[in-house]
Amino acid sequence: MMNFPILSSVIFLPLLGALFIIIFKSKNSASAVYISLFTSFANFFLSLFLWWSFDPLFNGFQFLEEKNWISGYIKFKLGIDGISVLFIVLTAFIAPICIISCINSIKNRLREFLIAILVLETFMIGVFCSLDLVIFYLFFEAGLIPMFLIIGIWGGKRRVYSAYKFFLYTLLGSVLMLVAIIAIYTLTGTTDVTQIYEIKIPIQYQNILWLAFFSSFAVKMPMWPVHTWLPDAHVEAPTAGSVILAAILLKMAGYGFLRFSIGMFPHGSEYFTPFIFTLSLIAILYTSLVALMQDDMKKLIAYSSVAHMGYVTLGIFTFTKQGIEGGMFQMISHGIISAALFLCVGVLYDRMHTRDIRSYGGVVNYLPKFSLIFIIFTLASLGLPGTTGFVGEFLVLVGTFTKNYLAAILATIGVVLGAAYMLWLAKRVIFGKVTNESVTKLSDVNKSELAILTILALLTIGLGFYPNLILNTVDTSVNSLISDYQNNLASVKGKL
Secondary structure, X not given: OOOOOXXXXXXXXXXXXXXXXXXXXXXXXXXXXXXXXXXXXXXXXXXXXXXXXXXXXXXOOEXXXXXXXXXXXXXXXXXXXXXXXXXXXXXXXXXHHHHHHHHHHOOOOHHHHHHHHHHHHHHHHHHHHEOEHHHHHHHHHHOHHHHHHHHHHHOOOOHHHHHHHHHHHHHXXXXXXHHHHHHHHHHHOOOEHHHHHHHOOOHHHHHHHHHHHHHHHHHHOOOXXXXXXXXXXXXXXXXXXXXXXXXXXXXXXXXXXHHHHHHHOHHHHHHOHHHHHHHHHHHHHHHHHHHHOOOEHHHHHHXXXXXXXXXXXXXXXXXXXHHHHHHHHHHHHHHHXXXXXXXXXXXXXXXXXXXXXXXXXXXXXXXXXXXXXXXXXXXXXXXXXXXXXXXXXXXXXXXXXXHOXXXXXXXXXXXXXXXXXXXXXXXXXXXXXXXXXXXXXXXXXXXXXXXXXXXXXXXXXHHHHOOHHHHHHHHHHHHHHHHHHHHHHXXXXXXX
């Protein structure tokens, strides 16, 4: 399609920026900031060019790159379709936002923090481009290291505990996935994803292999009951860390379900659908109720993330066009809205040095610009029509209703609960009486904060009114995924 290795460039350009920061050492961190900003913006524009060059009507992987890595065994194979290209753009979009947001909030070791962000960007984009199981696993697991450092070094008081909890939870799940990858290689003689799709894994092994992959994706998503690491990680992580964690890292699991669980194990996916539905509904209802009880703003948004990811898994495992497209749209939407909400919390925290909801009230009287933006994202999070939050949830609910109307009704209750905890958050923080004198001394958002939050607000509303920008990109790939799933399911059942 093009001679230029664009996928390798998008993956490794941030890593090149990190190397430049290491090479050009200076006493002040200004050079590191400029290098990281230039690199991240360049990569974002490169990802936009990738999206623009992408053919949404082509059924298959595009921009394929293939090189022998471990001769005779593993190939460094890259390629994208409609499912992965949007996540690459989202990752490249979030990275410069994180860099801008951390310039003023990170006081110590800013150079090292920027290096960690750029390295993490490389690993995250690598996950969405990989077409080899081993390469995917390496990128998937490597992302743990910079995130572990971001939480453990630049986090809050309980940062070491939260960092280790995050690391151990995700590593434990992923060990089983590694065992499953080795088993797949033994069964098929390859780790090439496209070849595995064609060979088809024998039905008698699908359930156990599906569970092994599920163990990794469920923790990363995170799904109930292995979600407890997320609130701890969010509370202790710096603002930029929370943004990346919510916007991108959680989406890697959703992408994994689409690319591997459904693609390689159709029988396993069908067999465990009731199990997924049950866990998703518990996540939606239970974590929404837990969110209602929170006094820490970050913890509330973290629990809301678990609930929103419940809608994603619900939509994906309906195996309907509306459900899967809704799940994907929900992931993109949540990536924008949750990033914005954590940035809003960061704005308040930088000024007040507390995330306790009880310390605020009457913020609208002193921060009118901030309050307007915060309300927009609050309404988007609860799924107000005209925002991205509505489109994703609506499509998921429509898809779920065609599969299981009872699950759809229970999920709809989650929408009501979502409105309850988000509106209650807005009421306690933005409106009401000023109970804390410190609120009266607060300054409104500065130019960089206003610019970032305005861009995110415009995206939230713009994609809410014009969702086809996303849906047209994924349409052919989703249709192909559903068709392949049905055909593979029929073929493996036919062999019984």
